[in-house]
Amino acid sequence: MILAQEAMSDSSRLVTLVLFGLMVAATIGITVWAGRNTRSATDFHSGGRGFSPLQNGLAIGSDYMSAASFLGIAGMIALFGYDGFLYSIGFLVAWLVALLLVAELLRNSGRYTMGDVLSYRMQQRPVRTAASVSTLVVSIFYLLAQMVGAGALIALLLGIQEGQTFLGMDAPTAKIVGIVVVGLLMTIYVAFGGMKGTTWVQIVKAVILMAGAALLTFLTLSLYGFNLGALMGDAANASQAAADGNAAGFLEPGLRYGVEVVGDPIQTMWNKLDLISLGLALVLGTAGLPHILIRFYTVPDSQSARKSVNWGIGLIGTFYVMTLVLGFGAAALVGHEAITAQDAAGNTAAPQLAQVVGERIGGDMAGAILLAIIASAAFAAILSTVAGLVIASSSSLAHDFYNSVLRKGEATGSEEVRVARFAAIGVGVVAIVLAIFAQNLNVAFLVSLAFAMAASANLPTLLLSLFWKRFNTRGALAGIYGGLISAVGLVFFSPVVSGSETALMPNADFAWFPLPNPALVSVPISLLCAVIGTLSSKEQDFEKFAMLQVRALTGAGAEKAADH
Amino acid sequence: MATDRPSKDPAPPPEHGAGDEPIKESAYVTMHSDPRFGELKRRLYRFVFPMSIAFMAWYLLYVMMSAFGRDVMGIDLFGNVNVALVFGAFQFISTFGIAVFYTMYANRNFDSRAARLRAELQNGTKAKVDEEAGR
Numbered sequence: 001m002i003l004a005q006e007a008m009s010d011s012s013r014l015v016t017l018v019l020f021g022l023m024v025a026a027t028i029g030i031t032v033w034a035g036r037n038t039r040s041a042t043d044f045h046s047g048g049r050g051f052s053p054l055q056n057g058l059a060i061g062s063d064y065m066s067a068a069s070f071l072g073i074a075g076m077i078a079l080f081g082y083d084g085f086l087y088s089i090g091f092l093v094a095w096l097v098a099l100l101l102v103a104e105l106l107r108n109s110g111r112y113t114m115g116d117v118l119s120y121r122m123q124q125r126p127v128r129t130a131a132s133v134s135t136l137v138v139s140i141f142y143l144l145a146q147m148v149g150a151g152a153l154i155a156l157l158l159g160i161q162e163g164q165t166f167l168g169m170d171a172p173t174a175k176i177v178g179i180v181v182v183g184l185l186m187t188i189y190v191a192f193g194g195m196k197g198t199t200w201v202q203i204v205k206a207v208i209l210m211a212g213a214a215l216l217t218f219l220t221l222s223l224y225g226f227n228l229g230a231l232m233g234d235a236a237n238a239s240q241a242a243a244d245g246n247a248a249g250f251l252e253p254g255l256r257y258g259v260e261v262v263g264d265p266i267q268t269m270w271n272k273l274d275l276i277s278l279g280l281a282l283v284l285g286t287a288g289l290p291h292i293l294i295r296f297y298t299v300p301d302s303q304s305a306r307k308s309v310n311w312g313i314g315l316i317g318t319f320y321v322m323t324l325v326l327g328f329g330a331a332a333l334v335g336h337e338a339i340t341a342q343d344a345a346g347n348t349a350a351p352q353l354a355q356v357v358g359e360r361i362g363g364d365m366a367g368a369i370l371l372a373i374i375a376s377a378a379f380a381a382i383l384s385t386v387a388g389l390v391i392a393s394s395s396s397l398a399h400d401f402y403n404s405v406l407r408k409g410e411a412t413g414s415e416e417v418r419v420a421r422f423a424a425i426g427v428g429v430v431a432i433v434l435a436i437f438a439q440n441l442n443v444a445f446l447v448s449l450a451f452a453m454a455a456s457a458n459l460p461t462l463l464l465s466l467f468w469k470r471f472n473t474r475g476a477l478a479g480i481y482g483g484l485i486s487a488v489g490l491v492f493f494s495p496v497v498s499g500s501e502t503a504l505m506p507n508a509d510f511a512w513f514p515l516p517n518p519a520l521v522s523v524p525i526s527l528l529c530a531v532i533g534t535l536s537s538k539e540q541d542f543e544k545f546a547m548l549q550v551r552a553l554t555g556a557g558a559e560k561a562a563d564h
Numbered sequence: 565m566a567t568d569r570p571s572k573d574p575a576p577p578p579e580h581g582a583g584d585e586p587i588k589e590s591a592y593v594t595m596h597s598d599p600r601f602g603e604l605k606r607r608l609y610r611f612v613f614p615m616s617i618a619f620m621a622w623y624l625l626y627v628m629m630s631a632f633g634r635d636v637m638g639i640d641l642f643g644n645v646n647v648a649l650v651f652g653a654f655q656f657i658s659t660f661g662i663a664v665f666y667t668m669y670a671n672r673n674f675d676s677r678a679a680r681l682r683a684e685l686q687n688g689t690k691a692k693v694d695e696e697a698g699r
Contacts, residue, residue: 232645553678
């Protein structure tokens with residue numbers, strides 16, 4: 001029998017459920033409070049722009065430290081060692097793109113959405129439509145990843161295994177219930193609390209998650225006398241790599257990404273190129289994720305945007321260092337077999353570690369409590385990230401699509417807020433339904449696809465809008481659609497979808513693109529489309545460009561914080 | 565109430581306070597060719613573009629080494645610590661370092677100049693400049 005499964009007693013489940021319930025009650029309370037203070041469009045879309053850099057930094061960290069990155073990276077490190085760490089490095093370095101090139105300029109020149117900046121000097125309707133489409137597609141894929149993960153995780157966190165029942169639910173039912181509960185909660189947060197509610201939920205989550213991870217990191221290290229080297233050695237020796245006679249390989253790149261296939265140099269080369277393609281998507285995707293971009297609007301000015309990114313970098317970096325300890329700790333203390341028995345992708349490595357560490361330190365009861373704490377932190381992580389994605393989608397639908405495209409900019413702020421609330425409900429329902437159907441998709445695949453799409457469709461167009469004088473409507477449209485279509489298209493023709501045993505359609509084979517990660521090709525395609533599109537059109541508006549640049553750099557005419 | 569203004573104008577007037585008139589389009593265009601704005605832009609670009617190229621190159625070197633330089637990455641430096649781990653740790657350190665360095669640079673070389681030009685645009689005159697610049 002597997003440790004966590006065996007010891008996931010009814011009392012431990014009860015503690016977990018009580019903590020889940022407390023968290024839901026607290027976040028609903030925040031939402032009700034925030035909803036009372038949300039009147040204007042600025043309140044709804046941007047939380048009134050009154051958040052401090054630290055508060056926004058926590059919320060940025062919260063958007064980013066999703067359950068997929070907390071549980072996923074810890075699990076990847078536990079199973080594959082170094083390659084999980086490599087993944088987290090791409091996620092962290094990516095913030096420099098946001099800090100140096102995007103955050104402040106976007107804060108100064110936009111209002112509510114990514115589309116504000118993209119369409120600034122272009123023809124409003126086509127570019128805002130494109131921005132809205134791309135925001136929705138990227139956010140929905142990311143949302144699906146989180147929700148599919150959430151369903152499985154809640155079942156696992158409550159310790160419901162195949163063949164078991166809890167409160168009358170078997171494992172598949174529990175997964176669907178998990179998806180629906182998460183979907184309803186995120187819709188409530190956004191529809192009622194707007195950006196203010198969402199941001200406070202994220203701040204609370206960031207504190208809970210950081211505290212939970214810090215506690216577990218401290219306890220894990222304490223078992224090794226705070227000797228990280230000894231922990232790593234133990235992890236390597238307990239790993240699957242060691243069983244295969246390559247313990248040192250656990251601490252080196254290559255077990256998960258860029259795998260060397262003996263006797264097949266061509267596949268080996270594709271694998272290595274795929275690693276580079278993944279690295280590119282991770283580092284370029286972040287500053288093109290709509291839910292990250294709109295966070296920069298929630299602070300009073302561009303200096304606060306800069307400071308909040310710095311807080312974010314500090315928090316996220318610290319978090320990934322802790323994840324490294326947790327991953328190695330799980331490899332050493334829980335072990336490969338026990339982790340994969342619970343979840344093949346390793347997503348439950350961190351909660352399992354919590355239980356083992358708790359038991360070693362204070363017996364069964366401590367194990368159950370520590371497990372419940374980490375499970376609740378993971379639950380909080382799921383809830384707040386999905387809320388961030390829903391608000392990004394609903395703001396873009398209301399502001400870019402409804403107001404600017406359908407109403408040609410004539411709608412008032414209160415109309416926009418009303419539409420945004422309904423849009424949040426619509427996005428929530430669509431996400432719940434899609435997630436139920438997408439349950440068998442691989443979570444890591446959905447996340448990396450969202451990053452590749454953001455890196456291809458959004459970032460090149462955003463940077464060209466801010467820095468290239470000649471850039472115009474046709475270029476922006478070509479860049480967004482070219483990037484989006486090439487990223488999705490290449491994945492469709494990759495081994496992820498067909499032509500391999502692990503593909504979505506294992507019986508079909510139309511895979512001619514060898515890399516599961518498309519960014520290496522789709523980012524250059526997007527850039528090329530943007531440049532060719534621009535040069536093939538005579539349109540140019542240097543005056544608007546001058547306005548955009550002066551506004552972006554000086555902050556003159558920037559949106560101010562609302563005062564209540 | 566500013567709340568209910570239509571949002572057609574992509575550069576909407578700021579919410580008014582005393583002496584906080586909407587800025588004319590022509591004022592932005594004039595400012596764009598002002599040599600002081602040119603200097604502001606140079607100061608920003610001079611930092612962010614070379615730095616972006618540098619950190620991307622540094623990161624891609626790391627990814628390339630992880631893909632193609634595994635012999636080097638696997639060399640043990642001390643105990644269980646190999647080149648790959650130290651290289652990765654350096655990526656963390658350089659990210660923190662660049663963020664701090666950029667913030668210091670912007671505080672010293674950018675913010676007060678931007679504030680001066682902003683105040684000028686917002687007041688429509690060169691008055692009140694010193695007060696705003698002192699922020």
